[in-house]
Amino acid sequence: MAERISTMHEKDMQKETSRQKVVGVIVMVLLYAFLITMALIVLFPFYWMINSSLKTLEEYRMSVPTFWPKQIMLTNYATAFQTASLGRLFLNTLYVGIVSTILSLVITILSAFAFARLEFKGKDLLFAGLLATMMIPGELFTITNYSTVTNLGWLNTYTVLIVPFLVSVFYIYLLRQNFMQIPNELYLAAKVDGTSDFKYLCKVMIPLSLPTLISITILKMMGAWNSYIWPRLVANDANHRMITNGLRNAFKETSGDVNYPVQMAAVAMVSAPLFLVFVFLRKYIMKGVSRSGIKG
Amino acid sequence: MSSSMVESKHPWKAWLYLAPAIVLLLVFTVWPIFNTVRMAFLENYSGLKAAGGMKFQFGFGNFEKVVQYKRFIQCMKNTVLLCIFTVPISTILALLIAVCLNSIKTLQKFLQTIFFLPYVTNSIAIGMVFAAMFNIVGSFYGTENEIIVTAGIINNVIEFFGGKPINWINYGSTYAANMTVMVIYIVWNALPFKILILLGGLQSINKQYYDAAKVDGTSRRRIFTRITVPLLSPMIAYVVITGFIGGFKEYTSIVGIFGESMGPADDAKRLNTMVGFIYDALSSNSQGRASAAALILFGIILVVTLINLQVSKKRVHY
Numbered sequence: 001m002a003e004r005i006s007t008m009h010e011k012d013m014q015k016e017t018s019r020q021k022v023v024g025v026i027v028m029v030l031l032y033a034f035l036i037t038m039a040l041i042v043l044f045p046f047y048w049m050i051n052s053s054l055k056t057l058e059e060y061r062m063s064v065p066t067f068w069p070k071q072i073m074l075t076n077y078a079t080a081f082q083t084a085s086l087g088r089l090f091l092n093t094l095y096v097g098i099v100s101t102i103l104s105l106v107i108t109i110l111s112a113f114a115f116a117r118l119e120f121k122g123k124d125l126l127f128a129g130l131l132a133t134m135m136i137p138g139e140l141f142t143i144t145n146y147s148t149v150t151n152l153g154w155l156n157t158y159t160v161l162i163v164p165f166l167v168s169v170f171y172i173y174l175l176r177q178n179f180m181q182i183p184n185e186l187y188l189a190a191k192v193d194g195t196s197d198f199k200y201l202c203k204v205m206i207p208l209s210l211p212t213l214i215s216i217t218i219l220k221m222m223g224a225w226n227s228y229i230w231p232r233l234v235a236n237d238a239n240h241r242m243i244t245n246g247l248r249n250a251f252k253e254t255s256g257d258v259n260y261p262v263q264m265a266a267v268a269m270v271s272a273p274l275f276l277v278f279v280f281l282r283k284y285i286m287k288g289v290s291r292s293g294i295k296g
Numbered sequence: 297m298s299s300s301m302v303e304s305k306h307p308w309k310a311w312l313y314l315a316p317a318i319v320l321l322l323v324f325t326v327w328p329i330f331n332t333v334r335m336a337f338l339e340n341y342s343g344l345k346a347a348g349g350m351k352f353q354f355g356f357g358n359f360e361k362v363v364q365y366k367r368f369i370q371c372m373k374n375t376v377l378l379c380i381f382t383v384p385i386s387t388i389l390a391l392l393i394a395v396c397l398n399s400i401k402t403l404q405k406f407l408q409t410i411f412f413l414p415y416v417t418n419s420i421a422i423g424m425v426f427a428a429m430f431n432i433v434g435s436f437y438g439t440e441n442e443i444i445v446t447a448g449i450i451n452n453v454i455e456f457f458g459g460k461p462i463n464w465i466n467y468g469s470t471y472a473a474n475m476t477v478m479v480i481y482i483v484w485n486a487l488p489f490k491i492l493i494l495l496g497g498l499q500s501i502n503k504q505y506y507d508a509a510k511v512d513g514t515s516r517r518r519i520f521t522r523i524t525v526p527l528l529s530p531m532i533a534y535v536v537i538t539g540f541i542g543g544f545k546e547y548t549s550i551v552g553i554f555g556e557s558m559g560p561a562d563d564a565k566r567l568n569t570m571v572g573f574i575y576d577a578l579s580s581n582s583q584g585r586a587s588a589a590a591l592i593l594f595g596i597i598l599v600v601t602l603i604n605l606q607v608s609k610k611r612v613h614y
Contacts, residue, residue, distance in 0.1 A: 118307075118310035163324075225418065229548065248420050255561065271422070289492060
């Protein structure tokens with residue numbers, strides 16, 4: 001390559017650079033055109049959801065679609081809220097999400113601390129064993145867990161929605177990595193001062209790992225919000241139903257002549273909290289997700 | 297000084313910290329592994345009958361029955377087809393978007409945020425939006441008196457470009473049309489994670505490689521195939537492997553679009569997947585068959601992952 005440049009005349013080189021500039025501009029235009037087109041495709045379903053949710057049924061059913069409602073029908077939202085009894089579903093999901101997040105954080109912190117700082121026989125073996133369970137598809141556990149919770153008499157309770165998923169090997173792994181980055185000297189110094197392990201954990205390690213803990217909290221809450229299969233199996237009664245199941249139950253028909261504006265209003269309301277979390281806590285979600293590869 | 301010695305004298309303290317996690321893992325993770333394998337090898341095992349005191353014989357009957365089921369073969373076909381289409385399409389598209397995002401400055405953060413947006417959605421809820429977009433409102437399909445009230449926005453767009461509307465998901469729709477909708481939805485859903493990982497990988501590539509290539513006057517294509525792709529290969533391997541694992545566990549995205557019937561109105565269960573088969577067997581109290589199907593699924597995922605790892609061993613530059 002270097003040879004080629006040295007044999008080129010100066011004039012050729014100038015031509016070459018101006019040609020490169022033109023090519024560069026064209027490439028940039030194409031890049032932006034591609035990216036913006038893809039972004040619009042990605043956004044379109046959200047726009048269509050909001051657009052449809054504000055229309056009257058008559059307008060929605062017109063053979064020529066309108067890209068903004070002629071008459072804004074906020075009543076669709078009220079109708080949807082009542083039809084799906086979203087209020088109860090929101091509260092159920094919030095309760096399950098909050099309780100399971102708190103308990104899960106406590107368990108995760110305690111185990112991650114043991115794996116990161118304490119010495120005991122078989123530590124590495126146990127940790128490797130835990131990681132190995134992450135390879136197994138969840139359905140394999142679900143089959144037996146369904147029998148277990150039935151035998152425990154937990155069907156149609158909040159307990160059944162919370163307890164089986166409290167321990168996440170992945171979260172333990174994530175937090176352990178974080179704990180291990182905290183210098184050992186700090187721990188030894190605290191030991192010299194006579195600080196107990198538990199106090200050290202609360203006063204030093206937890207504050208230093210706050211970003212990871214926030215990531216776990218968000219992912220756990222999102223998990224509760226989006227869970228569908230397990231709740232349908234074990235707690236699909238009106239008192240304990242979760243939001244996703246409630247949405248699917250209330251609007252069973254997806255194709256044919258259904259009242260889409262109301263359905264889309266319900267979908268928009270179910271999606272809204274997720275968007276709020278996204279807008280304000282995007283950084284933590286992206287950080288957690290890029291290390292996990294799991295949804296929720 | 298004595299306090300630091302106390303720790304090593306009391307190794308039981310570590311177990312105290314671990315106790316809650318271990319108890320829960322024993323009940324909800326370790327026991328299920330053994331029990332599910334046990335149920336898979338007990339012929340016609342049913343939880344209901346077992347509670348009634350019935351005994352079951354050891355054997356491979358559940359596996360034989362499962363693979364002979366036409367429904368199971370259909371589920372497997374659907375799952376495999378969805379994987380074969382969605383994993384390469386979403387990976388290539390995500391790679392293109394990530395590379396483009398990486399080479400711009402203005403709007404980069406903004407566009408990156410938009411591309412991540414589908415990640416934080418509920419796959420049932422947004423599936424309903426996709427269903428609305430592909431749905432046709434009308435009646436008497438396939439008859440002379442066919443009445444189409446609303447063709448749906450996707451069909452409107454097709455008509456705008458001079459095409460004929462397609463029956464995507466309604467009564468009488470074809471398998472190919474159904475699968476197309478599923479592939480589009482799953483790709484849309486899979487993009488954000490892949491873009492995030494690939495862009496992260498691109499941004500961690502040392503700029504010196506590109507500077508060196510620039511000095512040598514290397515062409516864009518050569519830079520892409522000789523520098524970007526090889527240095528990004530661990531990330532590509534990662535998104536392909538997780539893509540296959542997720543693809544074989546596909547289920548809720550189909551419930552989102554078709555509802556629990558897992559197919560158009562005239563052919564329920566047509567789009568059922570392996571996970572769907574497992575849950576159907578479970579809800580009809582055939583734990584033996586559900587367990588056998590779950591083990592088959594586990595086996596397939598394991599084999600596909602091992603193949604992927606083997607391929608990436610040869611191709612991936614660490």
